[in-house]
Amino acid sequence: MHELSLCEDIIDQLTALTRRHGAKGVARVSVRIGALAGVEPMLLEQAFQSARIDTVAERAEFHTEWVKTRVSCLACGMDAETAPNDLRCPACGSHDTKLTRGEELTLASVELLVPEPEVDPVSLDCIPAPRGH
Amino acid sequence: MVAIEQNILAKNDGYAEQNRALLRERRIFALNLVSSPGSGKTTLLVRTIEALRSRCPVTVIEGDQQTANDAERIRATGVPALQINTGKGCHLDAHMVGAALREMKLPQQGFLFIENVGNLVCPAAFDLGEAHKVAILSVTEGEDKPLKYPDMFLAADVMLLNKCDLLPYVRFDVELAVANALRVNPTLAVFQVSAETGQGFDDWLAWLDSGLAALALTAASG
Numbered sequence: 341m342h343e344l345s346l347c348e349d350i351i352d353q354l355t356a357l358t359r360r361h362g363a364k365g366v367a368r369v370s371v372r373i374g375a376l377a378g379v380e381p382m383l384l385e386q387a388f389q390s391a392r393i394d395t396v397a398e399r400a401e402f403h404t405e406w407v408k409t410r411v412s413c414l415a416c417g418m419d420a421e422t423a424p425n426d427l428r429c430p431a432c433g434s435h436d437t438k439l440t441r442g443e444e445l446t447l448a449s450v451e452l453l454v455p456e457p458e459v460d461p462v463s464l465d466c467i468p469a470p471r472g473h
Numbered sequence: 474m475v476a477i478e479q480n481i482l483a484k485n486d487g488y489a490e491q492n493r494a495l496l497r498e499r500r501i502f503a504l505n506l507v508s509s510p511g512s513g514k515t516t517l518l519v520r521t522i523e524a525l526r527s528r529c530p531v532t533v534i535e536g537d538q539q540t541a542n543d544a545e546r547i548r549a550t551g552v553p554a555l556q557i558n559t560g561k562g563c564h565l566d567a568h569m570v571g572a573a574l575r576e577m578k579l580p581q582q583g584f585l586f587i588e589n590v591g592n593l594v595c596p597a598a599f600d601l602g603e604a605h606k607v608a609i610l611s612v613t614e615g616e617d618k619p620l621k622y623p624d625m626f627l628a629a630d631v632m633l634l635n636k637c638d639l640l641p642y643v644r645f646d647v648e649l650a651v652a653n654a655l656r657v658n659p660t661l662a663v664f665q666v667s668a669e670t671g672q673g674f675d676d677w678l679a680w681l682d683s684g685l686a687a688l689a690l691t692a693a694s695g
């Protein structure tokens with residue numbers, strides 16, 4: 341269950357982003373999980389539900405995007421999707437492949453809650469009357 | 474909406490790089506031992522240390538949820554060992570290891586073994602600053618473990634197939650186990666060993682020595 345400690349890292353990054361953009365909080369967060377990143381999306385989502393309490397992500401919608409494994413074959417040049425537990429080239433069977441997708445674990449995108457523009461009654465009075473053309 | 478593509482493990486990976494830099498400067502060849510509980514990590518370590526300690530300093534960090542039993546088993550061989558108890562935590566992270574490295578008296582050149590918490594899942598995701606992860610699979614666990622836990626066997630550079638002394642008594646197809654592991658990680662180095670009898674240790678020890686020698690070379694040239 342390292343998912344909880346990953347969620348603490350996610351919340352730390354969301355807190356920093358919120359502060360940097362002067363936002364009120366997070367509306368939506370999307371996490372990209374590679375099939376070989378060692379993370380179970382369901383467990384991550386459950387952990388997030390408890391980790392977000394009393395944080396900037398208190399009201400955030402949580403999304404995960406699953407990334408399948410892909411290899412590029414150094415023998416025949418094929419670039420193809422594979423099963424996470426079989427990285428041999430699906431075309432020629434070679435073991436000489438390089439994993440190109442499937443290890444990522446990233447915060448892909450975040451939607452921030454932007455503060456409502458403050459309506460200041462005094463400054464309202466100062467708005468110049470529209471000039472006629 | 475902000476598209477960011479930020480690595481979630483960035484903080485851990487930052488600490489891991491600090492650890493790696495410290496270890497490189499000290500010319501310490503660091504290995505992170507990962508496996509299910511009971512595969513024989515501590516027994517393997519004890520035998521490995523007994524073979525290495527007369528030639529070269531060895532230091533050990535032990536990770537377990539509870540007890541200092543494993544650190545005591547290591548200290549009985551005469552080398553320093555620091556125990557980290559992770560409580561409910563299921564893995565070591567680079568920050569814990571960094572704190573342990575600062576607390577220990579590190580030698581100039583030698584081996585550091587980090588025995589991770591027994592768990593074939595979580596430790597895969599955490600870089601500790603090691604040179605290599607070493608996965609231990611014992612012959613009582615079944616040939617299909619690499620297929621069931623590919624993340625770990627991919628993260629590792631070496632697999633020790635342990636308890637080979639038990640092969641006459643258990644149904645375990647070594648060739649199939651190795652083929653499964655290579656399906657998951659085509660560049661995995663595999664050694665068949667027994668921590669009980671010392672079978673296969675010559676190759677494993679030679680691999681360790683060449684890793685240390687390579688590190689000394691790069692440190693000398695860089």
Ligand SMILES: Nc1nc2c(ncn2[C@@H]2O[C@H](COP(=O)(O)OP(=O)(O)O)[C@@H](O)[C@H]2O)c(=O)[nH]1
Nearest residue numbers: 510511512513514515516635636637667668669
């Ligand atoms: N027969 C046999 N038993 C082993 C071997 N290696 C470890 N064991 C036994 O397996 C059990 C668990 O070993 P331990 O080193 O504590 O495993 P760890 O949990 O991975 O650290 C102990 O009873 C060891 O004596 C081996 O190579 N052969």
Ligand SMILES: [Mg+2]
Nearest residue numbers: 514515543588
């Ligand atoms: Mg142990």
Ligand SMILES: [Zn+2]
Nearest residue numbers: 413416429432
């Ligand atoms: Zn191919």
